[in-house]
Amino acid sequence: MERALAMDNLHAGAAQRMLTDEQLAAKARAGDADAMEELYLRYRQPVFRVVYRSTRNIDEAEDIVQEVFLKAFERLHTFREQSRFSTWLMRIALNLCTDRARMRHRRQELLEREADHKLAWSHPHPPDPLETTHQNAFREAFYTALNQLPDHHRQLIILRDLEEMEYEQIAEILGATVGAVKLRVMRARRAFKAKLEPLLRAIGELE
Amino acid sequence: MKRLCKTVEQYLVSDWESLPESLQAHVQACPRCRAAWQLARAYRKTVQMVRDEPVPVSTTAWAQVRAKLSARATARARPVWWRFAPAFALGLVAFVAFSLTLVGRVPHKPAEVAHAGEPGHLLEYRLEVPPRDSQGSGPRRTAPLTAAEPMPPSPAEGLSTRPAESLEVALRALNHRGSNGNTRRRTKSVPTTVQLAQLPETELVVEVPALSDFEIPHQSEVSYLPIQYGTPSGQPYSEGNGYAIVGSF
Numbered sequence: 217m218e219r220a221l222a223m224d225n226l227h228a229g230a231a232q233r234m235l236t237d238e239q240l241a242a243k244a245r246a247g248d249a250d251a252m253e254e255l256y257l258r259y260r261q262p263v264f265r266v267v268y269r270s271t272r273n274i275d276e277a278e279d280i281v282q283e284v285f286l287k288a289f290e291r292l293h294t295f296r297e298q299s300r301f302s303t304w305l306m307r308i309a310l311n312l313c314t315d316r317a318r319m320r321h322r323r324q325e326l327l328e329r330e331a332d333h334k335l336a337w338s339h340p341h342p343p344d345p346l347e348t349t350h351q352n353a354f355r356e357a358f359y360t361a362l363n364q365l366p367d368h369h370r371q372l373i374i375l376r377d378l379e380e381m382e383y384e385q386i387a388e389i390l391g392a393t394v395g396a397v398k399l400r401v402m403r404a405r406r407a408f409k410a411k412l413e414p415l416l417r418a419i420g421e422l423e
Numbered sequence: 424m425k426r427l428c429k430t431v432e433q434y435l436v437s438d439w440e441s442l443p444e445s446l447q448a449h450v451q452a453c454p455r456c457r458a459a460w461q462l463a464r465a466y467r468k469t470v471q472m473v474r475d476e477p478v479p480v481s482t483t484a485w486a487q488v489r490a491k492l493s494a495r496a497t498a499r500a501r502p503v504w505w506r507f508a509p510a511f512a513l514g515l516v517a518f519v520a521f522s523l524t525l526v527g528r529v530p531h532k533p534a535e536v537a538h539a540g541e542p543g544h545l546l547e548y549r550l551e552v553p554p555r556d557s558q559g560s561g562p563r564r565t566a567p568l569t570a571a572e573p574m575p576p577s578p579a580e581g582l583s584t585r586p587a588e589s590l591e592v593a594l595r596a597l598n599h600r601g602s603n604g605n606t607r608r609r610t611k612s613v614p615t616t617v618q619l620a621q622l623p624e625t626e627l628v629v630e631v632p633a634l635s636d637f638e639i640p641h642q643s644e645v646s647y648l649p650i651q652y653g654t655p656s657g658q659p660y661s662e663g664n665g666y667a668i669v670g671s672f
Contacts, residue, residue, distance in 0.1 A: 380474070
């Protein structure tokens, strides 16, 4: 009996896997927990990647991913299917990342004020190349510069340069035209390079 | 030269990984373009390294998300007042406890409250005298008189002559107003006791406005006397003083 039940579940799972995101979203909207689970399993890791790139903290990223899916399933009725489910989900994730980043920034400001500006949390010194490996130095320099960027620039760098998303997909996520996204990416890179340059110079990559 | 710089810049913006040979010579010669090119190359290298960095795998199980989802749905299903129920219950208990404390502590409202005027309080006396010509058949006319003199201390303070003195003041004021040509005045001189005694009881009224309350601390010390017009009680009555004590207690 149990075996039969397990087989049924297996078949149901396989059937779910055949469905498109939008079909699953429609089923999930009707309260189908299996459809929700399938959507969760499909997009847990892509969402986690983007969130992790933004936070660089596993616990916080896990927390945000949970929040993303909770929000998405609670507000499935607002999903109009004018965009893809994946981009809709990614938009929620980016918004939550922005909120968290603002909160973190505020908290850091308070801490800095409390410590009478003795703590330079948001502007750490460039990593010492002698203490870290060359690759680590690059990564540290990269994330240090990335965290100094405004939210809209940081999101574009993550989506385009790190996650290598197509301009069309980014445009769908951000609700903008492809041309506008290209322009924004160019500006974001220019700002990012300006932040990155002294750090790269500090680790000896630039003359 | 500037045209070549612009072309290099366009290549950099367009994310090209290598430059055509015609531009490479210019990049070597132009320090500005060389710096920009080096920065772009370092940027690409950095991005590639970060991109290659393994991202940890999310370990949050669906069961956790599902449990949170149902918990939130349950919380949302509750009415709004449910959130404030504990505070409301606490407030209610505090209120009941406070009320019970008050009921236990405060005695019942004092049964007897006496009225007395405060010293310095201005009294208005209203003397109603029927017109002589109508012999009581016409409408009653009223002569309001204000005695702008401070009221004597209350009986509780040991002075019990207030009614007699008050009347004296009233009659004096009546005479005074009469001398000023008040048409409502009917008596030109102070009436004698006999004259006052002849008047019907209802026609001579001294109205005392509402006086302030005061509590008598020891109920047992208070004795109440019936008010009788023309009967002295607060002060020994003497026949020859020329005044009638209208009422006292």
